[in-house]
Amino acid sequence: MTDPDRVLEECLKLLASGQLTIEECLERHPRHAAKLSRALQAAGWLQSSADLFMPVAARNQVASALAAHMATHPRRQARTLWGLPAYRQWAPALAALALCLIAGTALAQTARPTDLLYGWRLASESAWLSLSPAPEATAMAVAERRAQDLLWTVATGEQTEPALSAYQDWLARLQSSDMVTDRIAQALAAHQAAFQASGIELTGTELDGSSEDTLPAGTPLPNTLPLPSPVLEGLDGLPLP
Amino acid sequence: MTSQTQRSADATEIDLVRRAKAGEERAFAAIYQAYADRVYRFLRYRAPDQASAEDLTSEVFLRAWDKLDTFDPQGAPIGAWLFRIARNLAIDHDRLKKPIVSLDEIPPQDQGAPASLEDRLSARLEGDRVMNLLDELTNDQREVLVLKFVEGLPTAQVAQVLGKRQGAIRALQMRGLQALGDRLQAEATEGTQ
Numbered sequence: 001m002t003d004p005d006r007v008l009e010e011c012l013k014l015l016a017s018g019q020l021t022i023e024e025c026l027e028r029h030p031r032h033a034a035k036l037s038r039a040l041q042a043a044g045w046l047q048s049s050a051d052l053f054m055p056v057a058a059r060n061q062v063a064s065a066l067a068a069h070m071a072t073h074p075r076r077q078a079r080t081l082w083g084l085p086a087y088r089q090w091a092p093a094l095a096a097l098a099l100c101l102i103a104g105t106a107l108a109q110t111a112r113p114t115d116l117l118y119g120w121r122l123a124s125e126s127a128w129l130s131l132s133p134a135p136e137a138t139a140m141a142v143a144e145r146r147a148q149d150l151l152w153t154v155a156t157g158e159q160t161e162p163a164l165s166a167y168q169d170w171l172a173r174l175q176s177s178d179m180v181t182d183r184i185a186q187a188l189a190a191h192q193a194a195f196q197a198s199g200i201e202l203t204g205t206e207l208d209g210s211s212e213d214t215l216p217a218g219t220p221l222p223n224t225l226p227l228p229s230p231v232l233e234g235l236d237g238l239p240l241p
Numbered sequence: 242m243t244s245q246t247q248r249s250a251d252a253t254e255i256d257l258v259r260r261a262k263a264g265e266e267r268a269f270a271a272i273y274q275a276y277a278d279r280v281y282r283f284l285r286y287r288a289p290d291q292a293s294a295e296d297l298t299s300e301v302f303l304r305a306w307d308k309l310d311t312f313d314p315q316g317a318p319i320g321a322w323l324f325r326i327a328r329n330l331a332i333d334h335d336r337l338k339k340p341i342v343s344l345d346e347i348p349p350q351d352q353g354a355p356a357s358l359e360d361r362l363s364a365r366l367e368g369d370r371v372m373n374l375l376d377e378l379t380n381d382q383r384e385v386l387v388l389k390f391v392e393g394l395p396t397a398q399v400a401q402v403l404g405k406r407q408g409a410i411r412a413l414q415m416r417g418l419q420a421l422g423d424r425l426q427a428e429a430t431e432g433t434q
Binding site for chain 2: 004005006008009035037038039040041042043045046047049050051052053054055058059061062063065066067069070071073074075
């Protein structure tokens, strides 16, 4: 060790713990002996001479002032665990939760009707419509996605029930919130054309909408798809395939 | 102090801090009792006179009570935090030369026993020579020496209080002790002449 500042620090530690005397320290570090000698003696003198206490009257006066201050400025009771403010305790968990929600929602957007995250996707679409500044466009986009899901199940021979149910629910929601505008009605008519092209026929009877027509999961695709009757009212005047 | 006793003292202190943070006045009063002399001593070697040191000591504890939420017990002991407040107040006091609220202006509630003449004389005699010699050092050197050799803080905590690196503290310590050693030697030489 050559740095005199470090040598002094080491000697002070050893002196304080009684492992070394000043003389031994100087013998160990002859190069720095002159500097060390003065410094160590000064340190020893300071330690033994500088004891100074607050005058009793001042001490009591400050204690009284402090008591008065604490009485007029009470601290809020702890709302925390482990001495941490509540926001610090929960912030990491909340951030992790928010991250999971964002990541899960993003991942769910590609979910197919047979995927585990399909339900998450449907919920996010529902929330999307509620929050959207352009509800008509959102309603059409979601209807389109769900129609594509249904067509995909038909094309791949997968279970149709989840996609069918999702499409029906969406139509019902649009109708109940009185959102079936002309543009949406046109889009729905286009869906029906696509369904028919895929071998799905929508007949007048089913279109009347008695909804005993929910398909049990895994059943073969029927040749007609039931739609809620109010939706059909919105399609008045449009050519049905 | 053995390491076991030290650990026990630390645990007691942590408990006091926790209770004080929760609003328990008695716990903070216990912290005041434990640190009043140390904070006062640090300020006495830093402030221009005894009255300023007393007023600043009062200010340190009032401010500590108000700001206790910002103290993180994981970061440093409460003592280091109090010294840091004391130092900041002393710097502000130097800079602004603004009189802070004097203890004389606070209505006394329970003043306790008045300071005896013996108390005052003893404190003055003990401190005057050290103060005169420390006065000749720079502020930084004086703060390092007082925190390290009067208050017994380890170098790492001195660095925390002063907001400097440990290497800088060691250098200030060496220069301060050298200068103090020179003054002591000069004093001794004058004494023998």
